[in-house]
Amino acid sequence: MSLLQARGISKRFGGVQAVSALDLDVAEGEVVGLIGPNGAGKTTAFDLLSGFLVPDAGEIRFRGVSLRGRKPHAICALGLARTFQIVRPFPRLSVLDNVLVGALGRHADAATARSRARAVVERVGLGPKAAAPAFGLTLAERKRVELARALATEPALLLLDEVMAGLNPTEIAVLVALIGDINASGVSILLIEHNMRAVMTLSRRIVVLSFGERVAEGSPAAVARHPKVIEAYLGEEYVDGAAPTR
Amino acid sequence: MAVGLSLIFGVMRVVNFAHGDLMVWGMYLAWVLATRGGVDPYASFIVCAAVLFVVGVAIQRGLVQRIVDAPHEMQILLMLGVALVLENTALLVFGPEPHRVRSSLAQSTVWLGPLFVDVARLITFGVAVALTALLSLFLFRTDIGRSIRAAADNTYGALVIGTDVRRVYAVAFGVGAACVGAAGALVAPLVPFQPPTGLQLSVASFNIVIIGGMGSLVGAFAGGLLVSVAESLGAVFLKPSLKELVSFSLLVLILLFRPAGIFGRRAP
């Protein structure tokens, strides 16, 4: 059952073609990894999918509905939530209030929303810090706040943009477990990630982007061996499998 | 004259409250220099620019720097406070009556082809163009200029490549202040000025920047031209005191139909 279908989406900024005729699918229940070198267009793709940028060309369908012309908040209301590469919790609001904002999108009554928010806060493990203002938290905690806020919007598809960045191995392990848990509860996930171990562990399928184009797609194992992928990350010289002689 | 001003404001791309009031201080400084020192404003504008550069850097270093990480509404309030202080100190020191600077050049006119042109305005225009050219050179060719543009575009990125962002900000602010200081001195002989003029100038420059479009030199030029023409026409056909209404209506129209401005390349 296809949840998200992007066909031929493109975006150009001045002289740079950031994303070029990209096709992307996410099926219900899947975890799809989106990888590629820096500047490959991954975050731009997220911006296009979540409505923060308008595609120059192409169609995006989510749960059968076209996302053309929809503002980000409307797309979130349809069930597509995202996080940001540079984490953006609301600094002066408490953890609970941060998540509350997300929950209010689904429950107009503040009291109901608040109890839902509290449940989500507990689920991501921030229960003890629920009243703390977001600016005082560690990076890992702030990431979980943003994740919780997105979760509180009760999405069908969650777009995670480099959530592991800047975290130490313990924090990463915790987050990987949490994401797996979220997926098990029925939320599909599309994640941009540089941490290969995390991506390989979590994803059922991986899409590789380079210079705005999809260069490979498949299971984690297949993608790891794919010549184009090696070329994209390490350069042509490494494709044959041997390190170049100097 | 408005064109010259708008060029400067447009290129700086940063319109903030205090600019208008700083400019008025430039005017007052020119006045003081003219009446006490007997220096013609067309010579003293360099001094005004220098003094205001220092003032600008001082304001930036002393006040703005402290809250560089604060929520943006705090920065706005800070500049509002500065503007209030500047405007009302001027009121205190110089009184509420309009002042005017006398300049021998302001009286003479010259034939320019079929047109009868004010030498004063000609010089102002010329200097404004020259200053703008200088400013563009500075922003595009020098290292500091490039740093300023980089920091304006992407502060985080600029930090990453090792820019001393604080110094860059201070310089940018100072340069902006210097520009308006010069502008103030240049304009002083042309119009009577009083402390509330600062507010009108800020609003006018805001109009010009939005109408002409941001991020575009041509836009600043065109915007200023359009606004001054429109206002003059307005003064002729409607009551003279309504001319600001004309530019405001223009502003509303632009915002409704072409929010990026006539030549704008990005949203405000």
Place this chain on the structure above:
Amino acid sequence: MRWAAGAAVALLLALPAFPSVFGSYAVTLFTLIFFYGFLGQSWNVVGGYAGQLSAGHAAFLGVGAYTAAVLSVELGVTPWIGMFAGGGLAAALGALVGYLGFRFGLRGFYFVLLTVALAEMCRIVAANTDAVGGALGYYITFTGNPRQFQFQDPRAYYYIALGLMLAATALVGWLAPRRFGVYLTAIREDERACEAAGVDTFRYKMLAMLLSAFLTGIGGTFYAFYLFSLQPNTVFGVPLSVEIIIRPIVGGAGTVLGPVVGSFILSPLAELSRHYFAQGGWHGAHLIAYGVLLIAVVLFLPDGAWPRLQRALHRRARPAA
């Protein structure tokens, strides 16, 4: 903390009784405290909670004032009804400014300047429209008729101003924990993140603007029928806008009691300094003080006086914590 709450309640209950005890100067002072507290609270909705700094709120006050005044004098419409017309017109103006500013993402300085430009335009229009008195101003003849919102007894104004302030504060207090209030505080923090979390930022900013403008417009009616004369330069001027915003900012923008606390702090100080400076013939000196105060608040007390006070009181109550 108990005793502070108790003291506050006692004060609240005592306020209506004050006029019987106070002399007329004190009554006037408190009337002003309440009135500016009301205006500050109105601004607080859009400026404090939503973080959209408007430095042109005098436009809404002026529009409300002129509307109610003209309706009363020319058409005999009682200001008790006229105030809603004034508020409505002010709200429409707020919608215009909001649309122009929010639709096209005018952020920060640009939005502020837009609001200032608006107030300036209103000033120019009013000064050039002879039908409302032009630059000389519009005058209301004093009849002392309550049906025309005019009262012989200054204590009536005291109660009305108090009522306005309490009503506005209650409204803000009611809205703050609800979706409206929470969304506004989030918008103030980070609009992009709000959009990603499903908040229709444009809609809520507009709503805040409409409410704020409407309330301020109603305040305009009070202003008109308290002072009986409207001058474009005063009513639409920047100094009045500054008076409106400085109290909530000093007291604590984005909090329920901030504007009230701010008004209690600043109004007496403003009156004192105005007297003092006016005697010396120093024009606009109190505005310098305001400017310095703004700078000081931003640098040292960014949350405002009331939150700081709250924290201090909490610490007193729980020294071990």
